[in-house]
Amino acid sequence: MTTNSPAGTPNTPAETPVSLPDGRPVPHLTGDERAMLESWLDFHRATLELKCAGLDDAQARTASAEPSTLTLLGLVQHLAEVERNWFQRVAAGLDVPPVHEDGTGYTLDPGRGLDEALGIWRREIARGRELCAGLPLDHIGRVAEGPVPGMEVSLRWVLIHMIEEYARHNGHADLLRERIDGVTGA
Numbered sequence: 005m006t007t008n009s010p011a012g013t014p015n016t017p018a019e020t021p022v023s024l025p026d027g028r029p030v031p032h033l034t035g036d037e038r039a040m041l042e043s044w045l046d047f048h049r050a051t052l053e054l055k056c057a058g059l060d061d062a063q064a065r066t067a068s069a070e071p072s073t074l075t076l077l078g079l080v081q082h083l084a085e086v087e088r089n090w091f092q093r094v095a096a097g098l099d100v101p102p103v104h105e106d107g108t109g110y111t112l113d114p115g116r117g118l119d120e121a122l123g124i125w126r127r128e129i130a131r132g133r134e135l136c137a138g139l140p141l142d143h144i145g146r147v148a149e150g151p152v153p154g155m156e157v158s159l160r161w162v163l164i165h166m167i168e169e170y171a172r173h174n175g176h177a178d179l180l181r182e183r184i185d186g187v188t189g190a
Contacts, residue, residue, distance in 0.1 A: 026054055026190055038141055041163040048170030049129060053122065054190050055177035056080060061117040063184045068176070074110070076180050077118055079173050081109030084125040086169055090162045091132025094145040098135075103128060 022030040028050040031043040056064060056076050064077040084103045092098045103124060105111065136143075141160040147153060157165075181187050 028054060028190070037160075038163075041141075041160070041167070044167050045163060045170065048167060048174055051174045051190060052080065052083065052170060052177055055174065055181045056118060056122065059118060059181075059184065064118040064121075065112060066180070066184050068180050068183050074176060074180065075112065076177060076184075077112055077116075077121055078110040079177055079180070080118070080121045080125050081112075081116075083109070083170070083173060084121070084128045085109040086166070087125070087128035087132050090166060091136055092128075094147055094157065095132075095139065095143065095159050095162050096135040097145060099148075 024030060029043060029046050031047045032040045059076065061077075064080075065075050067073050067075055081104050085108060088100060088103050092100050103109065105113070136159060139159050141158060141163075143159040144156050145159065145162065147155040147157065178188065
């Protein structure tokens with residue numbers, strides 16, 4: 005049964021998907037910890053995709069404001085790298101190369117448009133889901149490189165980190181989209 009909280013927000017069982025009018029999934033408000041974490045991550049992934057909806061390649065390459073060179077296309081590519089790093093390299097322990105040439109995703113390839121970048125990003129999400137589906141939240145992965153090589157983190161930590169990573173970059177995406185065509189919100 006779906007009930008409404010005092011604020012009018014639906015409270016649904018973890019297994020009942022609900023979508024916002026813009027199509028994004030409503031994160032679970034009750035239920036299993038893993039389902040909650042994954043639903044919040046899916047919400048933020050959908051928010052990034054919504055920020056890119058309806059843009060052409062030139063718009064997706066528009067930088068926010070000088071001196072920044074940050075673009076929505078660069079954010080999508082960067083988050084494909086982030087997905088690969090935390091789910092494939094750290095959680096699953098795979099030795100996989102970077103998705104993009106520069107390893108960060110921020111550098112734009114003149115031949116790669118938004119549709120291609122979104123396709124790559126979606127594939128990285130799917131691969132990470134596949135690899136982590138059977139792992140418990142307490143599964144320990146190891147950071148191979150970066151400022152803290154060898155650091156051990158749980159899958160729970162990775163999911164929480166990914167939620168904050170997307171939330172931070174979705175704030176950037178808000179500003180970028182507003183700069184491009186004035187669209188705000190979501």
